[in-house]
Every structure is written in structure tokens, then in C-alpha cells.
Amino acid sequence: MADGTPRLYLVYLDADATPRPAPELAELAPGLYLVRTARSRSQVYHALKRRFAPRRLLVAPLDGDPKFKGVRPGALAWLRATGDRDA
Template identity: 55%
Template sequence: MDREEEPTALYIVAFDPAAENDGTLGGADAMKLRPGLYLVRTAASQSRLYHSVKRQARPNSLFVGRLDGDPKFKGMAEGALRWLRQE
């Protein structure tokens, strides 16, 4: 029997920009909106994503919140809306 693929969730991740490294966020599908602010699409739990970013970036402050739907935004990085609409 094949295991079903875990459903993906959309998260907003914010942390102090000084802590950024290469912006990969633990290999998750991430879109950098601006320094220190990302949209992340992953099958990982909120806790797993939080701890992954915490270990990788070592920020002084960190916020990870699950989004219930697509956010509205203006003035973010080029390609952010296109990234959000792809799946």
C-alpha cells in the first residue's frame, strides 16, 4: 500500500534579518518576501519548521505562524505572488 503524501501547509516566518544565512530555511519551499520575512510551504509541522529555522538561522527573535489562506501583500520581493500561486 502506498503512503499518501503529507498535505502541505503555508506558514509565515519572521526573524531578525541579521541572523539570515543563505535563505534556504532547512530545504523547505520558501519565498523570501524581504529580509527576515518568508512564506514557507511545507508538509512539516509548525513545531518542526520552527525548530529547523531556530537551529539553522540562530535568530534572537523568531515567529512561525500557520496561514489559513493566501495572504494579501504589497511591495514584497519580485515573484512572490507568482510563487504563492504555484503548486
Template identity: 45%
Template sequence: MPPTASDSPAAATDTAGDAAALYLVWHDPEAAPARPLDLHGDGHPLADGLWLIRSPLSRSKLYHRIKWQLPGDAALACAPLADDPDGWPKFKGMAAGALAWLRGGSAG
């Protein structure tokens, strides 16, 4: 089961707005921490180190929250996506269920 939003009090104050935004997040799979990442939102894995994440955090906040969980020299990218069918990425050969997750609005 993918990690879900943080229950920390700070998470409620660092939002980009009431609605969650969709992000494509990649980190070097070789730098994955021993514990599962806290995605600070609802996420679906596409491949090792590659995630679609819906989060109420701004891009900068999400980037930094993920960065702080990785080793200091780990490569990381966080890109916002339009959360409608025209803005979704096209993909093939990724983890099962990604398109259903996008269409459903969440993994829940």
C-alpha cells in the first residue's frame, strides 16, 4: 500500500490550496531510503523511484519533504501536471493500475 498524507500539524499549514495538485516525482532508485517514503499525499508508483502523487502541498514543499527523506546527494525531480485527462502523462510498461488511479482521483 503506498504511503499517504502526513498526519503532522505542519502538513496542514503548508498547502497550495484546498485542492490537491498532481505531481510527477522521480528520485534515484538506488538512493531509496530503508523506510517507505512519506509522499505527503496520495501516490501511485509507476516504476522504482517514479511516482504520481496528488498532494495539497505546493511543488516546493513537496520537493523538500521528499528531499529530506533521501540521502543528501540523491537525484530528485518534482514536476506539476495538469490533473485532467489532457494533462496526464502518456505511459507504457509502468506499474499496473496507474491509469485507473488517475481516473479514480485517488488510490483509496
């Protein structure tokens, strides 16, 4: 976002491209991630596209914290630790 406020994005990145663990990134399942960053959707999309050259890529902003079940352990703790809202 232009004002520097961190925003939450849902990212799908094909399984051939696997990002290294990073504080702003949480893997929910193979290829499915949450990203909290002050970057715009376009900046996140193009950074991932350049770095991993994926066959499939989706970057979608989320208005609030998502609900989920059956994802990698620690995802909810990451969401709570990086956000201002209750999950």
C-alpha cells in the first residue's frame, strides 16, 4: 500500500518454485502462502514472477485475516504475530 501499512495477500505459486522461509511469508500448504507486506499487489506479483519464473502465480489481497483448517502447523501463530487483528 502506498501509505506503508502492511497488507495481507494470499499467494499461489506453482510447486516448482519454493520460496525460502521469511518473516513476511507463511506457507499454508505446498504452493499456497500468506504474505504480509507494505508492498503493493503489483510489487509482490512482479517480485515473485522475476525471482521464481513460475508457470502459475496468483497474488490476491485479503480484506481481513482468513479462516483456515488443515494447513501447516504454525500458520495461525504467524498470522496472529504479524497482524493487528484477531484471527
